[in-house]
Amino acid sequence: xxxxxxxxxxxxxxxxxxxxxxxxxxxxxxxxxxxxxxxxxxxxxxxxxxxxxxxxxxxxxxxxxxxxxxxxxxxxxxxxxxxxxxxxxxxxxxxxxxxxxxxxxxxxxxxxxxxxxxxxxxxxxxxxxxxxxxxxxxxxxxxxxxxxxxx
Numbered sequence: 371x372x373x374x375x376x377x378x379x380x381x382x383x384x385x386x387x388x389x390x391x392x393x394x395x396x397x398x399x400x401x402x403x404x405x406x407x408x409x410x411x412x413x414x415x416x417x418x419x420x421x422x423x424x425x426x427x428x429x430x431x432x433x434x435x436x437x438x439x440x441x442x443x444x445x446x447x448x449x450x451x452x453x454x455x456x457x458x459x460x461x462x463x464x465x466x467x468x469x470x471x472x473x474x475x476x477x478x479x480x481x482x483x484x485x486x487x488x489x490x491x492x493x494x495x496x497x498x499x500x501x502x503x504x505x506x507x508x509x510x511x512x513x514x515x516x517x518x519x520x521x
């Protein structure tokens with residue numbers, strides 16, 4: 371086990387996931403303004419979940435005796451089109467899960483961190499499957515019918 375790699379991974383989650391939470395909150399507001407209340411609620415809840423994982427990772431870094439950084443975050447896209455957003459968010463999930471698996475594997479001898487990261491992985495995997503399901507549903511029932519399910 372490399373404590374250094376685990377610490378780097380936890381810090382990367384704090385930085386990246388706080389950015390994602392902000393992005394999901396912004397998307398929630400955009401979807402609410404468009405009248406897509408169910409989609410807005412989904413992304414508002416998602417942002418809150420992500421903030422919870424950020425807090426858990428911060429707590430774990432502090433437990434490990436590490437400093438926590440408030441690193442700069444790159445700009446991320448904002449979309450008015452729900453389908454365009456879901457496609458983007460799905461790709462972020464796929465890429466993120468591939469990276470996260472390496473950190474989960476690295477932490478297997480640190481059971482506290484392992485459990486935290488495993489739970490986060492499961493949550494992100496569930497979100498990925500939800501986005502895939504929504505895109506498939508929109509394709510099967512048509513975009514207008516899918517939009518109607520979001521009101």
